[in-house]
Amino acid sequence: MSVASTALLSGFRGRIQSRRVGQSTRRALWAYLFISPFYISFLVFGVFPIVFSFYLALTRWTPYQSTFIGAANFVNLLQDNLVHTALFNSLWLMVVIGGAQISLALVIALALNARKVRGREAFRGIFFLPYITSPVVLGLVWGVLFAYTGLLNYGLSRIGIEPVDWLGYASGSSTWIKPAIALVTVWQFFGWNVLLFAAGLQAIPSEIFEAARIDGATDWDVLVRITLPLLKRVSFFVVSITIIGSIQLFDAPLMLLGGVAGAGSGTLGGAESGGLTLAMVVYETAFSYGQFGYAAAISVLMFGVLVVLTAVNRRVFFRNLED
Amino acid sequence: MAVHMTYSRAAGRRGIVYALLLVSAFATIVPFYWEFVLASHMTGDIASTPPPVWIGSALLQNYRTLIEYAPHFWRSMLNSGVIAVGSTGVTIFFSALGGYAFARYRFPFKEQLFWVLLLTMLIPSQLGLIPWYIEMTHFGWANSFLPFIVPAVGNAFGTFWMRQYIASAVPQELFDAARIDGCGEFGTFWRIVLPLAAPAAGALAITSFIGGWNAFLGPLTLMSDPSMYTYPVALANLKGVHGTDTGALLVGSSIATLPMLIITIFGSRRIIDGLTAGALSGQ
Numbered sequence: 001m002s003v004a005s006t007a008l009l010s011g012f013r014g015r016i017q018s019r020r021v022g023q024s025t026r027r028a029l030w031a032y033l034f035i036s037p038f039y040i041s042f043l044v045f046g047v048f049p050i051v052f053s054f055y056l057a058l059t060r061w062t063p064y065q066s067t068f069i070g071a072a073n074f075v076n077l078l079q080d081n082l083v084h085t086a087l088f089n090s091l092w093l094m095v096v097i098g099g100a101q102i103s104l105a106l107v108i109a110l111a112l113n114a115r116k117v118r119g120r121e122a123f124r125g126i127f128f129l130p131y132i133t134s135p136v137v138l139g140l141v142w143g144v145l146f147a148y149t150g151l152l153n154y155g156l157s158r159i160g161i162e163p164v165d166w167l168g169y170a171s172g173s174s175t176w177i178k179p180a181i182a183l184v185t186v187w188q189f190f191g192w193n194v195l196l197f198a199a200g201l202q203a204i205p206s207e208i209f210e211a212a213r214i215d216g217a218t219d220w221d222v223l224v225r226i227t228l229p230l231l232k233r234v235s236f237f238v239v240s241i242t243i244i245g246s247i248q249l250f251d252a253p254l255m256l257l258g259g260v261a262g263a264g265s266g267t268l269g270g271a272e273s274g275g276l277t278l279a280m281v282v283y284e285t286a287f288s289y290g291q292f293g294y295a296a297a298i299s300v301l302m303f304g305v306l307v308v309l310t311a312v313n314r315r316v317f318f319r320n321l322e323d
Numbered sequence: 324m325a326v327h328m329t330y331s332r333a334a335g336r337r338g339i340v341y342a343l344l345l346v347s348a349f350a351t352i353v354p355f356y357w358e359f360v361l362a363s364h365m366t367g368d369i370a371s372t373p374p375p376v377w378i379g380s381a382l383l384q385n386y387r388t389l390i391e392y393a394p395h396f397w398r399s400m401l402n403s404g405v406i407a408v409g410s411t412g413v414t415i416f417f418s419a420l421g422g423y424a425f426a427r428y429r430f431p432f433k434e435q436l437f438w439v440l441l442l443t444m445l446i447p448s449q450l451g452l453i454p455w456y457i458e459m460t461h462f463g464w465a466n467s468f469l470p471f472i473v474p475a476v477g478n479a480f481g482t483f484w485m486r487q488y489i490a491s492a493v494p495q496e497l498f499d500a501a502r503i504d505g506c507g508e509f510g511t512f513w514r515i516v517l518p519l520a521a522p523a524a525g526a527l528a529i530t531s532f533i534g535g536w537n538a539f540l541g542p543l544t545l546m547s548d549p550s551m552y553t554y555p556v557a558l559a560n561l562k563g564v565h566g567t568d569t570g571a572l573l574v575g576s577s578i579a580t581l582p583m584l585i586i587t588i589f590g591s592r593r594i595i596d597g598l599t600a601g602a603l604s605g606q
Contacts, residue, residue, distance in 0.1 A: 038476065122348075
């Protein structure tokens with residue numbers, strides 16, 4: 001082996017190496033090119049609106065001018081009865097909807113996952129349909145069902161129950177408005193929760209159940225000691241989306257209680273504002289009264305409520321750090 | 324005796340299982356059934372006692388009233404379709420592109436950038452409605468489809484979801500082969516990655532399509548021109564202005580429900596599997 005050929009070889013090696021470096025840099029640049037649309041779009045449409053909303057909340061902002069007013073919006077917020085009502089309504093709806101929807105969905109999911117159920121795919125399809133249907137359409141349809149002389153009351157009268165003034169139009173009382181909103185929302189989303197729980201149940205290996213049965217565990221033991229603990233992650237997810245969804249309720253209550261025409265008339269949310277949600281107040285404050293700064297402050301309040309509830313939820317589910 | 328008891332207990336349990344499923348399925352279907360049935364009755368008859376339970380003869384008349392009150396109804400369906408298809412196409416393309424880069428490329432700060440992406444999934448979108456509206460009007464995007472299509476470029480969940488699939492399901496050899504065959508970087512993505520990622524893209528497409536088709540709050544704030552309404556906005560306005568004409572409202576609702584009904588009947592199995600897997604993958 002001559003000196004010359006060694007030099008030649010090392011020269012080759014150098015070339016190969018520099019080519020590799022060049023190639024990996026070039027490939028990294030392609031990767032940056034491929035991911036940059038995401039980050040640019042996210043900055044423009046995701047980060048900016050959020051940062052801007054905290055600024056807006058500190059201003060008196062109308063479409064024509066903006067004035068920095070510090071915490072004044074938040075001071076007003078504390079004294080605003082409409083906001084208090086909406087916050088109460090939203091929390092009420094969250095608790096009732098969450099409780100009813102999740103327990104119902106869990107029971108139906110267990111039934112759907114029972115061995116040898118016929119027509120499982122048909123049931124899944126049926127439960128899926130309301131979830132993908134527009135809440136605006138469903139609000140409209142249920143508005144008809146809820147009418148004082150509507151189908152629901154007719155059905156109730158057949159089993160001897162007095163007609164219920166669901167939407168408060170007959171009596172001007174808000175007693176049944178929130179239950180009506182909760183009913184529609186549970187009806188729309190419990191099926192999706194069933195499907196999520198059923199997917200979670202499917203993921204549990206059947207050997208676990210068989211082993212428990214051989215060991216003589218009762219159905220109740222199996223449910224409480226095996227099934228529910230193994231559904232923990234799915235349950236956490238279901239509770240999370242229920243919290244987020246019910247605090248942000250807008251479409252269905254709006255449609256049940258009169259559609260967009262109610263906006264600006266001071267009657268949004270139905271009798272005694274019984275169906276007024278936080279999202280409706282945000283919408284009305286900004287788009288009927290043009291108070292964008294104040295509306296942003298209410299959004300920040302809503303955001304704060306969501307952050308607290310999400311943190312509590314995480315804490316309840318994952319108290320033990322081993323998860 | 325013991326055998327008999329076990330048998331009857333099992334039969335009883337099956338009875339409860341079917342009772343639960345049938346009652347909840349029935350309760351789910353009834354409002355849809357009545358939506359379609361009542362769409363064919365005059366408004367005056369809908370409130371009568373007992374209420375109609377079978378198809379009536381006023382469908383055409385209600386439809387004419389709907390078109391008279393909401394001349395842009397079909398246009399609004401088309402608008403919802405444009406938003407649904409446009410946002411879905413953009414979501415799929417850019418989610419797969421970003422997901423591919425994260426799955427198959429090595430580059431500085433990759434881990435950190437991916438963490439940022441995961442964190443963005445935790446931010447609730449609702450907070451942004453007011454500033455988002457102001458931003459869009461400043462862009463001159465009021466009464467335009469752009470606010471509902473362009474932001475789909477930055478779909479954090481979609482990018483995450485496509486990354487997971489491409490990393491696990493598309494074999495590395497295919498990329499090597501494509502590269503040897505002289506496909507460029509983008510060519511490899513377009514000709515190899517996109518077709519192979521179709522199963523994951525399908526679930527993402529359905530989520531995105533449903534979101535776009537049902538878009539309401541955003542269009543409600545930004546579309547002031549009735550010919551730019553999406554169908555939920557058109558229906559919400561109709562309810563506000565002609566809320567008493569239940570028949571016409573229900574014809575509109577029924578027409579808008581049909582696409583979802585068709586999706587459910589023909590594709591529910593794969594769609595549901597894809598969507599539940601997608602929803603639970605973020606955990």
